[in-house]
Amino acid sequence: MRAVNDTSRGARDAAPAADAVSAGEKAEAASRWRYRLTLLLFAIFAAAVVLWFQRHVEPFVTETLIVGGTVSAWGLWKLIWSMYEDAGGDGRKDLTRRLLGGAGALPAVVFGLIIVALLHAGTSSVYLRYGGARPNEEEFRVQVMDGDHVFMGPYTLGPGTSIGGRPMFPRFRALNLSYQILDRPDFEPLALDLAPWSAHDLDVPGDFPRKRIHVLKFVPGAGLFSDLRKAGEGSGTRHYMEVRAQGKTALLDDLLQAVVVTGAIEANLPRPAALRRIGGLEKEITDYFKSQGIADLDAVVGGLLDADGQTLASAELKGGEEIDVEIGINGAPRQIVVTCRLKVPDSMDERHTFFLGPGERGCQ
């Protein structure tokens, strides 16, 4: 009986204990799940941070800064951990569980996630990288326009300086941006919407559409070169050049001893100073004058390339189109020196060189 009583008392005592054990297991299970959830969220948080950094910030900071920053962060972490241990903290073995398994860890990670989400939602970035250039295309000036205003840049990109741009935070308004390569009318502007959370990472000039403009380069031929005025020479006769295409006439009233570029509207013509960089022009001019047996070849070619070119805005020319060019001496009446009928080549090459003057092909 006693034994029975003992047994029943033991059973009575064992029930709360079992309950306690069960509650403890449940709590522990809940803690484990909470810990796993926190770990999961932390992983998401970490990935989101890395993604944000990589997307918006990484191009902005140099490798040196990344390495230096990482080393500094590691040192700082070691310092904090050392202080933690001095203050009675446990060994490092349970660090992760203590950090992420604690009661306050989940809210902290959730808070972190909210911050990262806000960063993603409010950070946008624009980066321009030198890439996709053709041979002899070494340098590009790019700017970003927001309507009439310069939004960013201009940046000069080339093999030496290969990236431009920056991240922006906070931004909550979408922008309609126009990316423009300056001084290069043979590239179309690029229009792109920039949402507050988006990133533009463009190759210059690789991501810019090239225009199909037939730029004509008129070079004075051997029979005309000497007659033309050099820039700065004041006296004597002055020559003009008229280009007639598509029923329109374009007039250059002071034709100089220089390369004339035409075949497009003013904005789409290369700037005079940029003419000498046009690939292959020097060789074309040299080969031509060499074929004419010119004795002072260097002086002639050098003079043409060193002189600022002249631009003559005209109708946008198309391949296969015929144009008339008239060159003469200004005066009343004008004295025609030579007229030429030229056909714009219908080829993929969009820069064509013509040598003009008495005796040249197409001229009389």
Added chain:
Amino acid sequence: MKVRIAACSALLLAAPAVLAAPGQVQVTFKVQSEKFVNGLAGGVTDVEKQVAEHLATQLRAPFPLIEWLGTAAADAPAAVFSGTLVQQGAPVPMIQIVWNASVDGTAFTMPQLDPITLYDSRTLVRPYRNAGELTDDIDDALAAWIRTDTVEKSLHDQFVTQVPLANRVDLDAARQAIVIPLPWERAKVRDDSVFILEFVRPAPAEKVVLRLTPPSQRLIDPALGATECAAAACTEGVASVANDAIWSRCVQALLDANAPPLLVTVREYKQDPHAGAIRPNGTSVSP
């Protein structure tokens, strides 16, 4: 040594009828090339003036016996020597300097005097609008041109020998010397040079040609410092006069009251760059 000229000899002879300023040559330069005329506009005159002066200076060096005048003279010069900038051919014309000459208003050709090619048809850099550059280019070309032996010989043979150097001479009968009023110091004449004296004797009418050599510096008054020669040979028409009769037959006519007009030219000019200095004792110096 005392020399008598006026008493023992007669001074001079002929009236200076032929030329206003013998020994002087007016040097001119003309830009005729249309390219340069149009290009230089008002600057052409300056180029012409400067080049004429420079050309006169250049010609003075090999032929100092002639007074080369780069600027217009007050009197009509004995001769004119002209360079003209012309263009030939198209579409790249050749730019050349061609030469013309005249004596006493009569033009004559100098076929051996080749043109100077300033810019050939293979040279495109040309200062059509730059007077200074053109003047420099011409000066350089002239300097190189005149330094060549063939040019100097052609100039001598075709022009210098045509230029009247004097239209009067002084005669030193005592020494049987003919004195050409040509400053020895300026003319720098070497003693193997040959001068020619020509005149037409009125009666009987016959052309007389005297060959004067060797020239030397006259070291006595009158006409101190002039060029003194002996009459080395003489022809009357086509006949040669014997040496011992030259003075009496050929020179005597010049001593007459109505002496005929005469002309002195140089047949063979050789320069003595060191000639001309007179020592205080009256002797000439020639290394």
